[in-house]
Structures are given as structure tokens and as C-alpha cells.
Amino acid sequence: MSPRRLFAIMVKELRQMRRDRITLAMIIGIPVMQLVLFGYAINFTLRDLDTAISDQAATAGSRALVMDMQNTGVINPVRDASSPQELMTMLRRGEISVGVVVPPDFERRRIDGREAVQVLVDGSDTAVQAAAVQLAQTPLDSAAYVRPKPSQISVVGFYNPERRSAINIVPGLIGIILTMTMVLFTAVAIVRERERGNMELLIATPVSSSELMIGKVLPFAGIGLIQTTLVLLLGAWLFDVPVRGSLLDVYAATILLILANLSLGLMISTKAQSQFQAMQMTFFVFLPSILLSGFMFPFSGMPKIIQYLAEVLPLTHFLRLIRGVMLRGASIFELWPEVLALVAFITLMMTTAILRFTKRLD
Template sequence: MNLRRLFAIVLKELRQMRRDRVTLAMIVGIPVMQLVLFGYAINLNLRGLDAGIADQANTAASRAAVMDMVATGVIAPAAEADTPQQLMEMLRRGEISVGVVVPPDFERRVSEGREAVQVLVDGSDTVVQSAAIQLAQLPLQGAAAGGGRPPQAGSGQIAVVAFYNPERRSAVNIVPGLIGVILTMTMVLFTGVAIVRERERGNMELLIATPVSRSELMVGKVLPYAAIGLVQTTVILLLGLWLFQVPVLGSVLHVYLAAVLLILANLTLGLLISTRAQSQFQAMQMTFFVFLPSILLSGFMFPFAGMPRVVQWFAEALPLTHFLRLIRGIMLRGASLWELWPEVLALLAFTAVMMTLAILRFRKRLD
């Protein structure tokens, strides 16, 4: 082995990496991104869960009990209701994660040592369910008014009732999310290399010479992969039902409509990447930068409520974040697509912006 020739090859590779901005970004960006995401943004100790309060007693003691629960930091009041039924509707629509019900005879129940407060929890997220259980250990200070014995912590006066996944099976929470994760990984990657592959094979010049418009070319690139995405959705749904008995409480049609929204959002994002990448390898590198934040910040692996506010703002820009709210709401809580309209609008807006940018970027590269 000639050390001089070996050194020349090493020098050539270093110079080539220096010219490849995407590779340089990955060398520094990947460790920085993982350090920030895992060390700062990821938090399993949930605080500030959105809670709805139905204080039917509306006395000084009941208000003090609610304030004690809020003081734990586990919940944060986000809505008020008159009845438990209203709280259940809020839970089903995903507006709150926890509902607190204080019955009209609150003080008598406390003085008798009976169940005095009921906490309704969206059990479709097992981490949220575990956090809410901490409230059951809170002692209620209200027995003195009724002349009874003050209850001790954990005496069962605060009952936590989990809906949609009372058995706390992880598969019920994970399988619907896997639809989004798999569609994000495959759809962005497929279209991320679409235009680059045409350029590398020499087909781009032929496409430019045809009467096909740029918009028609971009949309035509998207539609075949959309059908593939629906096939993947069907496979996951069937396997989830067969292997893990994951329910579909809502409309199957709405499940597919939600999947179509995510598929289109990811495909247009992939097209934008494809117009920016110089090679298929670069396209795959850029796809990784999209996939890693999506899987870590969307709420699939780690609870969204445990992330800092700034990170939550960033996560709102990711299609997977909105899809997870849609698919879990439809499959696990039986909500309709129209009840979750903010997430629908977010995905439609993302698709429109990404498609517009991809078409504009594609035009500039052809000039």
C-alpha cells in the first residue's frame, strides 16, 4: 500500500465533503439535533395537561379542591363545563386531555369519606393516563365543614376514570401513530428522489420538451404514490386489528380521508426536497432531517404536552403532529373528521404551501 496515494484519496474525499453542503450539515446537524431533542425537548414528566372543569357544587370547598388539583401542576384549566357529558364531548374532540367533575353534594361526600371528585382521562395516550393518576393521591381538605374526619392521601376520594383505552395497552396508542410514521417515512422518501432520479437518468430534458406543464408534471408525480400510501394504510389497519385488536371506533372512511391528507402533505414536501437535492443520496439525507424531528416531536414517541412551548410551536409545523391528533381521535375516540377541523385545515394549508414552493422552485431550476 502506497501511503502517498492513500493520502491523496483521503484528501480528495475531504475536499468533496467540503463541497457537499448537505453532508456537512449532517456531520454537525445530526448530533446537535439529537442532543437538543432528547436532552431538552423530550420530557416524560407531564405537566400542564389541558383540563376541563365541571364544578357542579360551586362552593368555597369545591373551588379550593379544584385549586389544589391545579396547584400540583399536572393539569391546567382550559375550559369550563356544566355537566360531565360536556366534558366527555370535549375529550372526544381532543379539546382537553383531562376532565374534572365535582358533584353537587361534594361537601357531604367528603365528610362521609366517599368518592367526591371524578377525573375523566383521555386514555388513548397512556402517558397522559399515567400522569393523571397522580391526582388520585391528592387529599381533599373539606371534611371539617361537615364535621367528619379529614381524609388521608390516597383514600380514594378522587377517582380517575380512563376512557378509550382503560386497559392501558400500548398497541392501542402506537398502531394508529404508526400509520403516520410509515407514511411520513415512505412518502417523503419516494417523492424526494423523484425529480432527482429523472435528472440523473437523463429523462428531464425529454419531459421539458413535451407539452406537459410544470404543474401537471408535479401533480402527476404525486398521484401514483398516493395510491401506494393508501395500500400501506390498509395493511397497517388490517394487521393492527388482527394482531393487536386495535379498534376503529370512528368512520373507516374518515380514517382514509385523514390518511389522504397526510399522504398529500408528505408527497408535496418530498417534491420540494427533490427540487433542492442534487442527487438521490442528497435527497435521502434531507429526508432524514425531516423524519427525525417528526417522529420525536409529533407526539408519537413522547408526549406533546411535556415539551417546552417553543418546541411545541415548531412541532405544529410538522404534518405528522396534526395527523396523530386526527387518527387517534377518529380511531380511538370515535370523533369525526369534521369535529377535528383545525387539524384538517392545518394539513391542507401545509400541502398548498409545499406544492406552491415546489412548483416555483422547479420553474427556477429550469430557467
Template sequence: MSARRLWAIVLKELRQMRRDRITLAMIVGVPVMQLVLFGYAINFTLRDLDAGIADQANTAASRAAVMDMLATGVVSPVATANTPDELMAMIRAGRISIGIAVPPDFERRRIDGREAIQVLVDGSDTAVQGAAAQLAQTPLDPGSVDMRAPHSSTPRETPIGVVAFYNPERRSAVNIVPGLIGVILTMTMVLFTGVAIVRERERGNMELLIATPLTRSELMIGKVLPFVAIGFVQTTVILALGVWLFDVPVRGSVLDVYLASGLLIIANLTLGLLISTKAQSQFQAMQMTFFVFLPSILLSGFMFPFAGMPKLVQWLAEVLPLTHFLRLIRGVMLRGASLVEMWIDVLALVAFIAVMMSAAILRFHKRLD
């Protein structure tokens, strides 16, 4: 073995790596990304959960009790309601995660030692259930005096009850399986189309495509359509196994499940096409796909609670299609909501598709250089 020849190979690999900007970015970018995400963005302590309040008593004591709950920082009021039914409608549509309901006979319930405040929880997210349990243990003291003992000045505590809907058993499969549809579609669809254009170039098929009368739009859309069918097949397999093996409910319309899945499939395919117009090889395309897949898994709310992330990270996560899909699929399958009720997330996915497809078409040119 010659040390000189060995050093020549090592030097050649280092120079090639230096010229490969994607690989160089992964060497530095992956550890930096993971350190920042896990150290800064990932937080299991939920704060500022979107909450709605229905104070039917509207007394000084009830308002003080609600303010004590808000002072914990676990919930943040974003909506008010007149009845608990209105709070349930907000939870079903995904507008809030927790509802605080104060009954009209709040004072009498508190004096009798009965449940005086009810916390309604979106149980489709097990992390929110844990935060609600913590909220229910908050010591509330509006300062009212037990009317049954006029000479006593000892304030009575306010009993709080927690009611979890949609997943009261807190089964993790109910929360994970719908999200797995989005995770698998993100991983496969972006990767499949990420190498589509590059593969044509590497195999020499680009010359044939250039000679055809196909426009750029026709070529890019034609690349996407076959994978849409593949995505629906994957959705069907995951959905069927989830219902059969893990007894995951489908409370909403199955059509809405497929419509939401279709939006995510097309969004990921357009993103993959954009990657394929940038990558110079299939290996580069796979590397760039990893840069998209890692933040999607960590920031979308699939693995870690979305509400526990800093606001800046939440804003960045809103760019990811998986974030909006998780809200849609969990809303349809677990809460029985319709896509019309969650129109904001539907609109976000449609906008993402339009932007990514337009960018991919503009970047693609029917030439070899």
C-alpha cells in the same frame, strides 16, 4: 501500498465532502439535533395538560379542592363545563386531555368518605393516564370539618376517583398502531417523492420532459398522484394487521380514517417534491429526508408525550404534518370522533399542503441547469 497515493485519496474525499454542503450539515447537524431534542425537548414529566372543569357543587370547599389540583401544575384549565357529559364531548373532540368533575353533592360525599371528585381521562394516550394517576394522589384539604364530629377540628381528606376512557387496560398497541400509520407514511412518502425529480435528472429523462408541453403544475401533480394510491395501500395493510393482530379498535368512521390518511399522504408527498427540487442527487434527497423524519418522530407525540415538551418546541412541532395526523387518527380510531370535530388539525394539514405544493411548483423549472 503507497502512503502518497493513499493520502491523495483521503485528501480527495475530504475536499469532496467540503463541497457537499448537505453531507457537511449532517456531520454537524445530526448530533446537535439529537442532543438538543433529547436534552431539551424530550420530557417524560407531563405538565400543563389541557383540562376542563365542571364544578356542579360550586361551593367554597369544592373550589378550594379544584385549586389544589391545579396547583400541582399537572393540569392547566382551558375550558369549563356544566356537566360531565360536556367534559366527555371535549375529550372526544381532542380539546382537553383531562376533565375534573365535581358532583352537586360534593360536601355530603366528602363527609361520608365517598368519592367526591372524579377525574375523566383520555386513555388513548397512556402517558396522560399516568399523569392522571399522579393527580389523583394529590392531597386535597379544603379545610372543611367533619360534620359528624362537631368537636373535632381535623379536616377530612377528599377522595378522588380516576376514570380512563378508550383504553382502560392501558395497552400500548392501542396507542402505537394508529401512530404507526403516520410514521410509515411519513418515512415512505417523503422518501419516494424526495428522489422523484432528482432521479429523472440523473437518468437523463429530464430532457424528454422538457420537450413535452407539460406545465410545471401538471408535472408536479402527476408525480404525486401515483404515490397517493401507494399510500392508501400501506394504510390498508397497517390498519388490517393492527385490527387482526393487536385488536386495535376503530370506533370512528373508516372513511374518516382514509380521509385523514389521504391528507397526510398528500402533505408528505408535497414536502418530498420540495426536497427533490433542492437536492442535486438521490443521496442528498435521502439525507434531507432524514432531517425531516427525525424531528417528526421525536416531536409529534408518537414516541414521547407531546404535553411534556417546552412550549417553544410544541410550537415548532405544530409545523410538522405528523403532529396533526396523530391527533386526527387517534381521535377517529380510538375516541370515535369525526374530522368535523377536529377541524383545526384538518385545516392545518390543508394549509401545509397548499404551501408546500406552491413552493415546489415555484422552485421547479423545466431546464437542466
């Protein structure tokens, strides 16, 4: 073995690596991304949960109680409600995570030692339910009134009262599986045609760019629906995961995510020069999606700037859709902001991919 030849090979590999911008970006980007995400973005302590208040007592004591709850930093009152029924509607639509009900006879209940306050929680997110329980048990000292005892503040968790993790995880797994497979499959689609020499045949045909791109994604859409059906069946059989909403709405939300991921994959395929590069670029999409979308870690615990970044990811909006339909029984029309966000993402990515694609070998 010649040290000189060995050194020459090492230099050659380093120079080739330097010319490969995607690999160089992974060498630097992966440790930086993971450090920032796990050190800065991931936080298990929930703060500023969107909350609606139904203060039917409207006394100085009830207002002081609500103010003390807000001072804990756990809840952030964003809406007022006239009745508990209105709070339930907001919970079902995903507009709030917590609802606080102060009955008209609050003062008498407090003095008699009976249940004086109800905290209604969206239990489809087990982390939110745990934070609400902690809120009810936190001492809230106020000089303005005698605070009800913790036993007088009841926490009622809806949609997952047993706090079973499978009910929260299985609907999200649909999004994770579709994001991982759909983006990866389509990311290598155009690149594979170029590497195998099939692009020469496509150039000689009258097929337009739009026809080629759309024709590439439609078969994968069918595969995505098969994967969704498999997860739904296994989730119901093995873990007793309910589908409280319309099954048609479940598939409508799934189709939106499939199209979003396929259009993103096509966008990546127009940028990558090889299948390996396409897989590398897919990793940069998949890692933030699984960490920032709210699947693994509480969305409300992330800093605001990270939440704004997560709003760009289609998986974030899909998780709100699928959990709202499957666990809370909401219709897809009640969750229209998430639908609109996914449609906008699909339109932007597909249009950009078609404009970037040209039927040329170079």
C-alpha cells in the same frame, strides 16, 4: 502503498466533503439535533394538561380542591363545563385531555367517605392517563378545607381503559409509515429523472410544471392508501385495535397526510442535487417528526418552544386526527383545526415546489 498518494486521496475526500453542504450539515447537525431533542425536548413528566372543570358543588372546599390540583402543575384549567356530558364532548373532540367532575353533594360525600371527585381522562394517550392517576394520589394539603382521601378521587380512563399500548401505537404507526415512505419516494422522484437522463425527454414535451409535479405524486398516493389498509387490517387482527369512528373519516385523514408528505417530498426533490442528498434531507424531516409529534414521547411534556416547532410538522396534526377518529369516535369535522393545518401545509409546500421547479437540466 505510497503514503503520499494515500494522503492525497484523503485530502481530496475532505475537500469534496467540504463542498457538499448537505453532508457537512449532517456531520454537524445530527449530533446537535439529537442532543437538543433528547436532552431538552423529550420529557416524560407531563405538565399543564388542558383540563376542563365541572364544579357543580361551587363550595369553598370544592374550589380549594381544584386550586390544589392546579398547583401540582399537572393540569391547566382552560375551560369550565356545566355537566359531565359536556366534558365528554370536549374529550372526544380533543379539546381537553382531562376533565374534573365535582358533584353537587361534594361536601356530604367527602364527610361520608364516599367517592367525591371524578377525574375523566383521554385514555387514547396512555401517558396522560398515568399522569392523571398520579395526580389523584398526590397529597394536596390545604388549610382551607379537609381534603378528600385519595380513595375518594376516582380516575376514569376512556377509549383505552385497559391502557394497552398497541391501541395507542398502531394508529400512530400509520402516520410514521406514511411519513417515512411518502417523503422518501417523492424526494428522489425529480432527482432520479435528472440522473437517468429522462429530464431531456420531458423538456421536449408540452407537459407543464404543475402537470409533471402532480402526475408524480398521484401514483404514490395510491401506494399510501394500500399501506394504510394493510396497517388497519393487521392492527384489528393481531392487536384488536378498534375503529370507533367512521372508516371514511380515517381514509380522509390519511389522504391529507399523504398529500402533505408528497408535497414535502417534492419540495425536497427540487432542492437536492442527487438521490443521496434527497435521502439525507429526508432524514432531517423524519427524525423530528417521530420524536416531536407525540408518537413516541408525550407532547404535553415538551417545552412550549418545542411544541410550537412541532406544530409545523404534518405528522403532529395527523396523530391528533387519527387517534380522535379511531379511538375516540370523533368525526373529522369536529377536528377541523387539524384538517385546516394540513390543508395549509399542502398548499404551501405544493405551491413552493411548483414555483421552484423548472424543466432545465442545470
